[in-house]
Structure formats: C-alpha cells, structure tokens
Amino acid sequence: MSDPSNDSTGILFARQPIYDRQLNLAGYELLFRPYGGGPIVAADFDGNRATSQVLINAFTAADINEVCNQQPAYVNFTSDSLVQDIPFDSRVLVIEILEDVTDTGDVIEALTRLREEGHVMALDDYALNDASHPLLPFVDIVKLDYPAYTSDTLVSTIMALKARYPGLRLLAEKIETQEDYRIAMEAGCHLFQGYFLARPEPVRGRVMPINRLNTLKLLAELNAPDISMRDMAETVQRDPFLSVRLLRMANSAFAQQSRPVTSLHGAVMALGLSRIRSLASLLVLSRFEDKPHALQNLAMMLGHFCHQLAHHLPGQASEMGFTVGLFSCLDSFMDQPMEEILAQIPVHPDIEAALMHRTGALGLILQTATDYQKAHWESIDWPGLASLGLSPEQVAIAYQHALTRTNREQ
Numbered sequence: 001m002s003d004p005s006n007d008s009t010g011i012l013f014a015r016q017p018i019y020d021r022q023l024n025l026a027g028y029e030l031l032f033r034p035y036g037g038g039p040i041v042a043a044d045f046d047g048n049r050a051t052s053q054v055l056i057n058a059f060t061a062a063d064i065n066e067v068c069n070q071q072p073a074y075v076n077f078t079s080d081s082l083v084q085d086i087p088f089d090s091r092v093l094v095i096e097i098l099e100d101v102t103d104t105g106d107v108i109e110a111l112t113r114l115r116e117e118g119h120v121m122a123l124d125d126y127a128l129n130d131a132s133h134p135l136l137p138f139v140d141i142v143k144l145d146y147p148a149y150t151s152d153t154l155v156s157t158i159m160a161l162k163a164r165y166p167g168l169r170l171l172a173e174k175i176e177t178q179e180d181y182r183i184a185m186e187a188g189c190h191l192f193q194g195y196f197l198a199r200p201e202p203v204r205g206r207v208m209p210i211n212r213l214n215t216l217k218l219l220a221e222l223n224a225p226d227i228s229m230r231d232m233a234e235t236v237q238r239d240p241f242l243s244v245r246l247l248r249m250a251n252s253a254f255a256q257q258s259r260p261v262t263s264l265h266g267a268v269m270a271l272g273l274s275r276i277r278s279l280a281s282l283l284v285l286s287r288f289e290d291k292p293h294a295l296q297n298l299a300m301m302l303g304h305f306c307h308q309l310a311h312h313l314p315g316q317a318s319e320m321g322f323t324v325g326l327f328s329c330l331d332s333f334m335d336q337p338m339e340e341i342l343a344q345i346p347v348h349p350d351i352e353a354a355l356m357h358r359t360g361a362l363g364l365i366l367q368t369a370t371d372y373q374k375a376h377w378e379s380i381d382w383p384g385l386a387s388l389g390l391s392p393e394q395v396a397i398a399y400q401h402a403l404t405r406t407n408r409e410q
Contacts, residue, residue: 012057014200015067018074018171018193026191027094028067029074030054031200047078047098049293056283059088059248062205068092074122077101083110084407090118094141099125103134111138122171129157131164143171144189146180154187162188215284219330220345222280223323229273233265236280245283246276281326291333298373299329301406305369306362308398312389313361323347324354324366361388372399 015028032050034040054075058064064073074094079101086095095114101107114121115138122141123133127148136142142161149157161168172184175194184192221227221235236246250267268276281303285296302325310321327347331338342352354362364384371379372395382392 010204011202012062012205013054014202016193016200017198018191019197020191021185021189023197025069025071027072027074028069029096029193029200030058030067032076033202046293047076048080051075051077051081052293055088056245057205062203064092067203072120076124079104079107080407082107082114086114086119090120093119095119095121096124096143097121097135097139099123099127101135107135108138111135125173129153129160131157131160136161136165136168140167141169141171141191143173143193144184146172146174146184146194151183151187154183158188217345219281219284219326220347222277222284223326225320225323225348227273227277229268230265232273232276232280233268236268236276246271246280277322285333295329295332297406299326299333301402302326302328302366302369302373304405305373305399305402306365308401309365309368309390309395310362312394313365320348320351320362321365324351324362325369327351327355328366328370364388368395 011033014031014033016031017025018027018029020026032040032054058067058073058075067073072094073092074096076096076098078098082095082097082101083106086093097111111121120141121139122143123135123139124143125145126133126142127145129149144154144157146154158170161170169190170188171191171193172180172187172189173193175181175184175192175196177196180194181192181196218235222232224231227235246267250270271279281300285299303322304325306325307322310324313321330341334341338355342355347355350360350362353359354366357363358367364381365388368380368385371377380395385391385395
C-alpha cells in the first residue's frame with residue numbers, strides 16, 4: 001500500500017467497513033484524515049480538498065484494491081468535485097453525494113454524465129421522511145441517517161423509497177447498538193455502517209520526504225518548453241514518487257482498457273504530454289505539506305490561465321506560459337525571493353524576464369493573469385494585449401477554461 005522507496009509514513013485516510021444483511025463485507029467508506037494525525041479543525045476544513053486528498057492517496061499512494069479488499073470504495077463528493085473529471089475506475093469508486101449538494105444545472109449535468117460513464121452513486125445522510133429528494137433519480141444507493149428516524153418513520157420512509165425507486169439499495173448509517181442494527185434490518189435496509197459494526201481505522205502509507213531544492217529542479221525539468229514525450233517519461237522515471245503515482249493514475253483513468261498501462265512511456269502516451277505535465281506538477285506541489293491547499297490551487301490555475309493566453313504567441317510560448325504561471329508562486333512555496341530561486345534552476349531567459357520584471361510578451365501575460373485573478377481590471381494593459389491579438393472576451397474565456405481545468409485536477 002506504499003512506495004518502498006519512501007521513508008516517511010503518515011495517515012493517508014481512514015476506512016470504515018460497510019456490511020450486507022449477512023454481515024459480509026460490501027465496501028468501505030474512505031474518510032479524510034490529516035496526514036500528521038490529530039483532530040480535524042472544522043473552521044479550517046475544506047470539503048473539496050478533503051475529496052481530492054482522499055482520491056489521490058487512495059488511488060496513487062495506496063493500492064485501492066488491497067485497501068478495500070476488492071470491494072467498492074465510497075468517497076464523499078462536494079458539488080465542485082462532482083462537476084470535475086473523475087479519472088478513476090467506475091468499478092471501484094462509489095461516488096457519495098454529500099447532503100448539502102443541490103440540484104443545480106451543473107450538478108444535474110454532471111450526474112447525468114457520471115451515470116452514462118457507469119459510476120455507482122450514493123446519496124449521503126438522507127433524513128427526509130419521503131421520496132421527494134431531487135437527486136434520487138440519479139443514485140443507486142441511499143444512505144439513511146439512522147438517528148434522524150424513529151422506528152415508524154424509518155419503515156414508512158423505506159416503503160416510500162422502495163415504491164418510487166424499486167432498484168434502490170438502502171444503507172443504514174450511524175448504527176451504534178445491537179438494537180439499532182435489529183431495527184434497521186427489520187425495516188428492510190440492505191447495507192449497514194456504524195460504530196456497532198466497526199469504527200473507522202486509519203490507513204497509513206509513505207510519502208516522499210521533501211527536499212525543496214530537488215523538488216524545484218524537478219518542476220523545472222517537467223516544465224521545460226521543449227520537453228518531448230520520451231524526455232518526460234525519463235524525467236518521471238527518475239522520481240519514484242511520481243513514477244508510481246502517475247502509473248496508478250493512468251491505469252485508473254483507463255481502467256476499461258483490455259490491457260493495463262505498464263510503462264511510464266505508456267502513461268505519457270495515454271494521458272498526453274500536457275495532462276502529464278499538469279498532473280505531475282500537481283503531485284510535486286502536493287509535497288509541500290506545510291503550505292495551504294489554496295496556494296497549490298492558485299499556482300495550477302495561473303499556469304493554465306497563462307498557458308491559454310500564450311496560445312496566441314509564436315513558437316514554444318504556449319508551453320512556457322504554463323511554466324510562467326506555475327512558477328510565479330514559487331517564492332511562496334519555497335519561502336525565498338524569486339531571484340534566489342531562479343539562481344538555483346535553469347530557465348529560459350524569457351521566463352526569467354517575465355517572473356523577475358514582468359517584461360516581454362510572457363511578462364504581460366503573467367501580469368494580466370495575476371491582475372485578472374484579483375479583479376484588478378483597471379490595472380490590465382488592454383492595448384498591450386490587443387497587440388498580441390488578445391481581446392477582453394478571449395481573456396475571459398481563457399480564465400474560465402483555467403478555472404475548469406484546475407477544478408478537474410484538484
């Protein structure tokens with residue numbers, strides 16, 4: 001469940017088993033836990049980050065089939081998480097829709113797409129006394145919040161759900177006593193989860209200990225503007241952290257293929273150079289455990305934003321655009337001035353000029369991205385952008401594309 005080359009361990013997530021009516025194992029819910037242990041602080045909790053971290057750890061830092069004993073993995077999804085690409089095996093992952101997700105147009109569109117892709121979905125913490133929830137037509141499993149019901153209302157709710165949606169499987173959660181289990185069984189539930197059956201247990205794994213200089217050099221190599229697929233595969237191959245995780249991610253994304261992805265070159269070919277570059281950069285930035293997730297998110301968004309804007313420039317400027325945006329946050333990651341950082345790694349002169357002085361076409365694009373992201377419209381050099389062939393409408397489209405791409409990767 002871990003990379004043998006790594007030497008630091010921590011909690012990847014917790015797992016709580018789910019049982020059927022014969023008390024056979026029927027799955028696990030995977031739950032977010034801080035890597036270093038300790039309590040979850042509600043004021044600092046980010047549901048999107050929790051989903052992202054559980055998915056990345058379960059499918060890249062651990063062997064998901066081993067962790068779940070060949071049973072399905074239930075993972076909580078927020079509204080934002082649902083509308084992103086979910087490159088994980090639909091035969092393994094059960095998408096658990098959190099109780100605060102509403103039936104917005106984006107959510108309905110996402111759920112429709114996910115059903116077409118074959119994903120099994122569950123509705124979490126169901127506490128209604130009828131079958132009126134608007135997301136019920138999209139789900140396969142309803143997780144009944146057992147403490148919210150009396151014995152009578154539990155029976156009447158189950159009868160209403162079964163009458164309207166005969167194929168639903170009903171899971172009683174928060175079962176804490178023998179009596180709770182008996183009542184839920186007699187009421188007609190199919191699945192059961194709670195402290196009476198088993199408490200969540202931590203799943204530990206290994207992560208690559210961070211060497212900031214080596215990490216910085218790796219980022220620079222991954223984002224070299226002229227890198228080929230072969231060079232990308234060789235760069236990743238030199239780093240066990242990336243090698244194992246990208247292979248697992250590629251196999252999860254292409255799980256329906258008849259043959260698994262068995263080589264890094266195959267992973268690069270399967271996912272594509274651009275996607276490998278952004279996923280690898282994301283995984284590298286995730287090593288900075290002491291930095292907020294929002295900073296990682298901002299770096300990836302600026303990378304994609306500048307990449308889109310730089311499409312209008314000649315030569316390799318488009319790929320350099322991603323690098324400029326991504327690297328613009330390195331001073332915050334490294335806790336060093338940008339000048340000292342650039343003295344440690346080789347970068348293209350145009351990239352250095354953009355990062356240090358905001359000069360040249362790439363400098364204008366980077367300044368535009370940072371101003372636009374902060375809503376400093378009056379500071380944007382619109383005439384300068386027009387000389388590059390960029391209109392306000394194109395900038396707005398590029399920004400929305402960057403947000404969408406970043407959300408898909410988090």
